[in-house]
Amino acid sequence: MSFGADEEILQDFLVEAGEILEQLSEQLVELESRPDDANLLNAIFRGFHTVKGGAGFLQLHELVECCHIAENVFDILRKGERHVDSELMDVILEALDAVNGMFSEVRERAPITAATPELLAALARLAEPAAAAPVVQAAPEPVVEAEQDVTDSEFEQLLDSLNAVKAEAEAPAAPAATPTSEDITDAEFESLLDQLHGKGQFAADAVAPAATPETPAANASTDITDDEFEALLDQLHGKGTFVAEALPEVAATATAAPAASAAPAGDGLISDHEFEALLDELHGKGKFTEVAPAAAVATAAPVAAKAAAPAAKPAPAVAPAPARAAAPAAAEKPASEAETTVRVDTARLDDIMNMVGELVLVRNRLVRLGLNSGDEAMQKAVSNLDVVTADLQTAVMKTRMQPIKKVFGRFPRLVRDLARQLKKEINLELVGEETDLDKNLVEALADPLVHLVRNAVDHGVETPEEREAAGKSRNGKVILAAEQEGDHILLSITDDGKGMDPNILRGIAVKRGVMDKDAADRLTDTECYNLIFAPGFSTKTEISDVSGRGVGMDVxxxxxSQLNGSINIYSTKGQGSKIVIKVPLTLAIMPTLMVMLGNQAFAFPLVNVNEIFHLDLSRTNVVDGQEVVIVRDKALPLFYLKRWLVASAKHEEQREGHVVILSVGTQRIGFVVDQLVGQEEVVIKPLGKMLQGTPGMSGATITGDGRIALILDVPSMLKRYAARRI
Known part of the structure; x- marks a missing residue:
């Protein structure tokens, strides 16, 4: 698909429509619990309308068609001619999926796949008012009291008067005509809208007024000015005086009228509420605010006046609106606020972040040189540079931050659809949606969280019947929460379901060949819970399109692990489970522990480091062929990192060394290193083509003394060591 000169407009559309579609997904799910919320219905209507408008400008006809019919459905809902039910929501959500699919194709510049005819037909059916019981209308009765509805003929006269107001002198107000409760037809309504926009003439039976000689030629325009439209609104609200008939003898005062008719009627703007009320009145559905003086007017005189002077044209008296005098100044405020936001391409932010990363490396180098220098002035300058660089790094990182709400927003729909499919009743609670983290992490966490939430709904929460039998409420609860802890983000998925049984997990592990029975019996309950992360492990006995293959949790x-994070499980049988994920705030800069193996520097991600101590290596033990070290009465596997990474050191004997205890999930492993350098923030650089895929290596960086250090991938190293038994 080629947009040519519209490419810049397309980019604006993609940004705006993308945000609207994200909101629509949340609003539609929320609508099921609040079906009578007028504000919510209006918001959804405006969302589809805005996307339709942008798509129409770009001539995306398939997208326009689907959005237009969906918009019509919500117009019917707003009018109360149909009610929200499960069938309607299923069709609307399917329509939203179709719109999202077409939007993705537009973003990828691919040909657009139109919505299916079946979906469009279902939408069109819902866009019609629901069948209602026939209403028996009473015979018309003579009007005795003044009502607040405007009749068709009076409204036509009012429009004619607005067209002729510039050509006539303003007449004194006469008693208001008595309205009745008649509705206008759709054709008349469309013609009225055209007239209000200055596009056509309203088809009224009234005779056009004769032009006054004193009226300037410029006033012969049929367009309605802002002041005239305000007068119309004031009349409909009962604020103005509607002139049913103009007295013939008033024509002599034509030269004095322009000054009165030019009186300002505010800022020319009308509120959403007023416009909605106007539309309701035009359809015969609204009632306007009753005005006390109007109620006292006799009804017979206006009717007689209309019969006596059919050619006379009413002229509305434009009432001043002092309350609106300050509106123009207030209207300027949003414009100044809009100027505070600037859109920046993420590629530019990435470039800035890379440059800040390079600056951090130079900072580390200067800090090392400053410590080794005896020059006090240089040390002070380096210290100031260190502080400023840290502040700059924090500020730039914040520009890349996004609220995790962008990920959380997709889960209400996911839980709703999955619960209906599994015939469960589940409430989803979102906590900490405004927690910020790096944009790349927001995108990377989406898929893992989808797997975990699906597991909570499918495996965790029971069916309503099972919950009632267990003494619980029929509605299950899933809580998705996020919070910041230092330079990390904690994400948790909690359910109040049946929890996990460690004994069942042990039995499944033995049955599926994950381990033998003796090894399974030695597992703690926490270690049993972590078995669900093993490849091919599943507690489901039947495979469905939701779960049962044992792939999701391994992924x-x-x-x-690729995000340098950790995941832990806590569960209580019969009460529920909680899964906690811990990931760094950003992937661009990582705090590490620098160590030395001979003359080569290596970096452990600091998130994995549990503790460090010096050890006499002659005090180690061997269990099942694996060397271990006893730490607080617990045997931890011990590996010699140098024997693996340095070929010449395979058979080298070490009498003492530093041991770094690393935590990966619930496991704790010890690595022997030659020297500890200290903690250092590093910028991760990808490995070159020759080193890509090297086991145990996730990247490289430049140390403070200018050397290259390899960043270790701890989970990958453990797999390598477990196979080699070194």
Whole structure:
């Protein structure tokens, strides 16, 4: 698909429509619990309308068609001619999926796949008013009292008067005509809208007024000015005086009228409420505010006046609106606020972040040189540079931050659809949606969280019947929460379901060949819970399109490990489970522990480091062929990192060394290193083509003394060591 000169407009459309579609997904799910919320219905209507307008400007006809019919459905809902039910929501959500699919194709510049005819037909059916019981209308009765509805003929006269107001002198107000409760037809309504926009003439039976000689030629325009439209609104609200008939003898005062008719009627703007009320009145559905003086007017005189002077034209008296005098100044405020926001391409932010990363490396180098220098002035300058660089790094990182709400927003729809499919009743609660983290992390966490939430709905929460039998409420609860803890983000998925049984997990592990029975019996309950992350492990006995293949949780753990994060499970049988994910705020800059193996520097991600101590290596033990070290009465596997990474050191004996205890999930492993350098923030650089895929390596960086250090991938190293038994 080629947009040519419209490419810049397309980019604006993609940004705006993308935000609207994200909101629509949340609003539609919320609508099921608040079907009578007028504000919510209006917001959804405006969302589809805005997307339709942008798509129409770009001539995306398939997108326009689907949005237009969906918009019509919500117009019917706003009018109360149909009610929200499950069938309607299923069709609307399917329509939203179709719109999202077309939007993705537009974003990728691919040909657009139109919505299916079946979907469009279902939408069109819902866009019609629901069948209602026939209403028996009473015979018309003579009007005795003044009513607040405006009749068709009076409204036509009012429009004619607005067209002729510039050509006539303003006449004194006469008693208001007595309205009745008649509705206008659709054709008349469309013609009225055209007239209000200055596009056509309203088809009224009234005779056009004769032009006054004193009236300037410029006033012969048929367009309605802002002041005239305000007068119309004031009349409909009962604020103005509607002139049913103009007295013939008043024509002599024509030269004095322009000054009165030019009186300002405010800022020319009308509120949403007024316009909605106007539309309701035009359809015969609204009632306007009753005005006390109007109620006292006799009804017979206006009717007689209309019969006596059919050619006379009413002229509305434009009432001043002092309350609106300050509106123009207030209207300027949003414009000044809009100027405070600037859209920046993420590629530019990435470039700035890379430059800040390079600055951090130079800072580290200067800090090391400053410590080794005896020059006090240089040390002070380096210290100031260190502070400023840290502040700049924090500020730039914040520009890349996004609220995790962008991920959380997709889960109400996911839980709703999955609960209906599984015939469960589940409430989803979102906590900490405004927690910020790096944009890349927001996108990377989406898939793991989808797996975990689906597991909570499918495996965790019971059916309503099972919950009632267990003494619980029929409605299950899933809580998705986020909070910041230092330079990390904690994400938790909690359910109040049946929890996990460690004994069942042990039995499944033995049955599926994950481990033998003796090894399974030695597992703690926490270690049993972590078995669900093993490849091919599933507690489901039947495979469905939701779960049962034992793939999802393995993918989750792998993805979280790639993000330098950790994942832990807590569960209580019969009460529910909680899964906690811990990931860094950003992936661009990582705090590490620098160590030395011979003359080569290596970096452990600091998130994995549990503790460090010096050890006499002659005090180690061997269990099942694996060397271990006893730390607080617990045996931890011990590996010699140098024997693996340095070929010449394979058979080298070490009498003492530093041991770094690392935590990966619930496991704790010890690595022997030659020297500890200290904590250092590093910028991760990808490995070159020759080193890509090297086991245990996730990247490289430049140390404070200018050397290259390899960043270790701890989970990958553990797999390598477990196979080699070194």
């Amino acid at each position: 989750v753990k792998t993805k979280i």
